[in-house]
Amino acid sequence: MNIAFGxxxxxxxxxxxxxxxxxxxxxxxxxxxxxxxxxxxxMAGFTLDWYRALVSREDFWSALENxxxxxxxxxxxxxxxxxxxxxxxxxxxxxxxxxxxFLFGLPMMMPPLVLALALLSLFSVLGVKLSLITVVLAHLTxxxxxxxxxxxxxxxxxxxxxxxxxxxxxxxxxxxxxTVTFPLIRPTLFGAALxxxxxxxxDFVITFFLIGGGNTLxxxxxxxxxxxxDPSINALGTLILLLTIxxxxxxxxxxxxxx
Amino acid sequence: MNVATPLSAGRNGxxxxxxxAVLAGLFIGPMIYFLIVSFFKVSLFKIVPAFDLGNYxxxxxxxxxxxxxxxxxxxxxxxITTVLAxxxxxxxxxxxxxxxxxxxxxTLLTLFGGYLVKIYAWRTLxxxxxxxxxxxxxxxxxxxxxxxLLYSPIAVVLVLVSYLLPFAILPLYGALRSIExxxxxxxxxxxxxxxxxxxDxxxxxCVPALVTAFALCFLVTAGDYVTPRMVGxxxxxxxxxxxxxxxxxxxxxxxxxAMTYLTIIVSVAVISLVWIALxxxxxPK
Numbered sequence: 001m002n003i004a005f006g007x008x009x010x011x012x013x014x015x016x017x018x019x020x021x022x023x024x025x026x027x028x029x030x031x032x033x034x035x036x037x038x039x040x041x042x043m044a045g046f047t048l049d050w051y052r053a054l055v056s057r058e059d060f061w062s063a064l065e066n067x068x069x070x071x072x073x074x075x076x077x078x079x080x081x082x083x084x085x086x087x088x089x090x091x092x093x094x095x096x097x098x099x100x101x102f103l104f105g106l107p108m109m110m111p112p113l114v115l116a117l118a119l120l121s122l123f124s125v126l127g128v129k130l131s132l133i134t135v136v137l138a139h140l141t142x143x144x145x146x147x148x149x150x151x152x153x154x155x156x157x158x159x160x161x162x163x164x165x166x167x168x169x170x171x172x173x174x175x176x177x178x179t180v181t182f183p184l185i186r187p188t189l190f191g192a193a194l195x196x197x198x199x200x201x202x203d204f205v206i207t208f209f210l211i212g213g214g215n216t217l218x219x220x221x222x223x224x225x226x227x228x229x230d231p232s233i234n235a236l237g238t239l240i241l242l243l244t245i246x247x248x249x250x251x252x253x254x255x256x257x258x259x
Numbered sequence: 260m261n262v263a264t265p266l267s268a269g270r271n272g273x274x275x276x277x278x279x280a281v282l283a284g285l286f287i288g289p290m291i292y293f294l295i296v297s298f299f300k301v302s303l304f305k306i307v308p309a310f311d312l313g314n315y316x317x318x319x320x321x322x323x324x325x326x327x328x329x330x331x332x333x334x335x336x337x338x339i340t341t342v343l344a345x346x347x348x349x350x351x352x353x354x355x356x357x358x359x360x361x362x363x364x365x366t367l368l369t370l371f372g373g374y375l376v377k378i379y380a381w382r383t384l385x386x387x388x389x390x391x392x393x394x395x396x397x398x399x400x401x402x403x404x405x406x407x408l409l410y411s412p413i414a415v416v417l418v419l420v421s422y423l424l425p426f427a428i429l430p431l432y433g434a435l436r437s438i439e440x441x442x443x444x445x446x447x448x449x450x451x452x453x454x455x456x457x458x459d460x461x462x463x464x465c466v467p468a469l470v471t472a473f474a475l476c477f478l479v480t481a482g483d484y485v486t487p488r489m490v491g492x493x494x495x496x497x498x499x500x501x502x503x504x505x506x507x508x509x510x511x512x513x514x515x516x517a518m519t520y521l522t523i524i525v526s527v528a529v530i531s532l533v534w535i536a537l538x539x540x541x542x543p544k
Contacts, residue, residue, distance in 0.1 A: 011358075014350040017343055018362055020421045021369045024380035027390070085278030087271065107286045109475060111482020113499055114519055118289035121296055121512050141286045144278060157455055173271065198371040205485065209506070221375045222303065224384055225343075225489070237376035244372025 009061050025241055032234035050235040051232060059223075060236070063215040067201055069132055074139045074200040081140065082147025083185075089148065090155035097152070104148050108139040112205035115141060116215040130212030138206045143196035150195065150255050154188040191255035195246040202244045306512060314517035316491030322501060322518065329481055329498040329522065330529055332412060336419045337476035344427030344472055345419070349457070351428075352435040363432070370425040378489050381418045381499070385409040385490065405439045410492025417484050423479060427472035435461070463543040470537060482489045482519075488536035496520045 032051070036044040042182075054060055064139040089100045107115060118132075119138050129135060162184075204218035215223065217240050224233050280364060300309040318326075347366070351359040384390050385408040392404035438461060446456040462469075484499030493499070498518060505515030 006453060010346055010350060011344045011354075014354075014358070014362060016348045017424060018365050021424055022365050024377050024421065025369065025373055027384065028376055028380045053430065080425050081277045081281060084274040088275040104282060107282075108476055109497070110286075110290075111479055111481045113484055113503060114293075114523070115286070115289075117502070117506055117515065117519065118293035119285065120506065121516070122289040124294045125292070138284055140281050144281060145322060148278070195371060202372045202374055204375050221379070225375075225379060233379060237373070237379060240376055241373050245368050246372035249368060 025245075028234050028237045029241065031231070032238040034231075034234075046119075046245045050231045054235045054239075059215060059220060059233075063217050063220040066132060066211075066214050067216040070139065070202045070207070071197045072137050073132075073136045074143055075193040075197040077136065077149050078140055078143040078187055082144045082192065082196075083189060084154055085144075086148050086151035090152045090158070101145075101149065101152075105145045106129050108145050110140075112203065116206040116209040119206075123210070128230040130210055132211065132214075134210045134212070135216075137206050138210050139200045139203060142203075142206075143199050146199065147192040150192040151185070152190060154255070156187055158184070187254040191251035191253075194254075196249035198244040198248045200250070201247075202240065216244050264430050287420055293516050294520060296513050297520050299513040301420050301426055301511050301513055314514050315521060318515065318518050318521050322498070325498055325501060326522065326525060331523060332497065333477045333480040333526065334529060335381050336416055336423070336480045337473045339416070340423045340427045340476045341431075341469060341473045344424055345431050345462075345469070347424070348428050348431035348435055349461070349475075353507070363461045366425045366428045366432075366461055370429065374422065375485070378418055378486055381421065382409065382490050385414050385417070386483055410495075412491065412495050414490040414492075415487055415495055415497075418490050419476075419483065421474045422486075424498065426475055426479075428469045430468040430475075431465060434465045458541075459543065466534075466537050466541055470530070470534045473533055475532055478523075478526055481522055 016111070031043070033046050034043045034047070035049070037046040037128055085100075089128070091096050092100060115138065119134070123130065123134055158181075163176055166180045167173070171179065201216075202218065204222060207216050208219050208222065211219065217236065221233060221236055224230050224236070296306065298310050298312070298316055300307050301314065347362055350368075351362045353359075354362075369485045386392070387406060387409070389409070391408060395401045396404055442460050442464075443456055446460045447453070451459065481497075482499050482502075482534050484497065486501055487495045487497045502515050502518045502522070505511045505518065
């Protein structure tokens with residue numbers, strides 16, 4: 001009796017947490033197609049007006065362009081730098097690699113506001129001009145740990161005899177990497193890049209402080225939130241969710257990463 | 260096992276250097292500079308090197324209440340999130356494919372996107388004409404819409420718990436997966452009730468993950484300024500808001516840096532106490 005009750009209570013908490021995590025996002029998507037400007041039930045009707053309003057804004061296209069540039073650069077750089085690090089960490093003893101994970105993971109633990117302000121003050125004292133580049137550099141710090149985690153996990157169950165055979169047969173380290181290692185871990189790298197891109201695309205706080213001028217998609221949302229109730233926010237929010245959640249869904253399939 | 264053979268062992272250790280450069284140049288370096296600046300002074304709108312604890316004394320004197328409030332709400336949010344996350348992670352670990360698959364998918368997918376979108380969605384959900392109030396009035400649970408749902412500390416707790424849940428579930432699920440089910444079966448065979456088995460055999464093995472989840476939620480909350488500003492109303496001023504304002508109009512970087520470090524130091528102290536408490540209470544039996 002008691003056991004059944006406990007089980008029921010736990011399941012209820014699970015369902016509530018599930019609703020709690022998913023419902024807000026689901027409602028944004030739902031109401032981006034609703035013809036009323038208020039998010040209330042029952043929905044008045046179906047419309048694509050908010051999407052039309054969104055794509056007719058000039059600042060939407062420049063924000064999309066900036067987001068694409070930042071996200072693309074972060075994806076490539078974080079994956080390249082994170083993968084080379086993972087190749088070393090995967091061969092460390094357990095204690096050493098735990099330390100490496102801890103150190104590289106530190107930026108993930110830091111609130112984005114702190115990361116942004118520390119970088120902002122350093123850039124300003126060094127005379128570095130704020131631009132998309134400073135945003136990309138800042139994004140590397142908190143996207144790289146995810147790449148390192150995912151790629152190290154893949155390299156751990158990697159058959160190193162293949163590399164050694166290639167080397168025995170006279171291939172240079174670089175040739176071995178591009179003809180043996182890379183093709184084998186390609187799906188994982190692609191997945192890791194998508195995770196890095198999703199995190200970068202979603203960042204608001206760091207981008208806001210370090211971009212200098214212009215908008216990305218999240219800072220555009222912020223601007224729209226401050227100017228009042230604009231249902232196009234639902235459409236823009238849906239677009240951001242589609243890009244971030246879509247790419248992480250693909251990534252999780254590719255990497256089979258489960259936490 | 261990947262026992263490295265001599266040919267492939269340790270030859271390319273230098274490959275880690277770019278990542279070290281990113282960590283050192285873009286994280287550790289700026290954090291150290293920020294610490295040094297926290298001892299500097301501002302005079303005539305310029306930052307002047309100085310080495311005294313003036314900024315810290317000022318923060319302690321003028322922001323004592325906000326610091327306490329920030330610590331209290333961070334503790335509350337981190338505790339609620341960690342407890343709920345453990346229940347969900349435990350469900351994912353123990354339940355059959357369908358339900359646990361749903362939970363895991365929701366966790367992983369909501370992890371990687373929608374920070375501002377989530378806050379915005381909650382704002383419309385909790386508003387006077389929002390879905391929550393409409394439902395409560397419609398069901399006759401309350402007569403008038405509850406104004407205090409939005410623009411109150413309650414809203415900050417709701418929004419941040421919902422935002423942080425996936426971040427807390429993952430480390431806990433990872434820890435649970437590495438526990439051998441034999442341990443639990445043994446405990447149950449010896450007559451332990453499910454709850455006792457969880458308390459004596461499962462939870463003690465999750466202490467590092469519990470602390471990780473708690474620390475992550477605590478630090479993110481302590482440093483957040485967007486959520487309190489968007490849904491917290493005027494009476495919910497957290498340290499993040501005060502820190503942020505030092506970099507806007509007021510432009511007092513040294514004071515802002517001192518606020519940041521004081522918040523981090525107090526946060527780390529609270530997290531350490533929680534760690535010690537968990538280690539003492541959750542001892543394997």
